[in-house]
Amino acid sequence: MSIFARPHYTSEVTLFIEELKAKKPTLEAEQRAGRAIWWDKKLDRSEQADYQDARVPQQPYVYGTSGHPNSEQV
Secondary structure (H helix, E strand, O other), rough: OOOOOOOOOOOOHHHHHHHHHHHHHHHHHHHHHHHHHOOOOOOOHHHHHHHHHHHOOOOOOOOOOOOOOOOOOO
């Protein structure tokens, strides 16, 4: 036996997740389906390039009043 050997430990969180998966075996498939709805999307590169080209540069100070109709001209 190694001097570094420790008794087997399983955290409460791991036990909870294992119990949840045992109770609901379809959980992982449902998670993958949910992820596919919101995250796993194909990107249209030409459309993304159009978005980048149409982007308006932000002013250094975003709350600046230059160009605002009510701003005072000095």
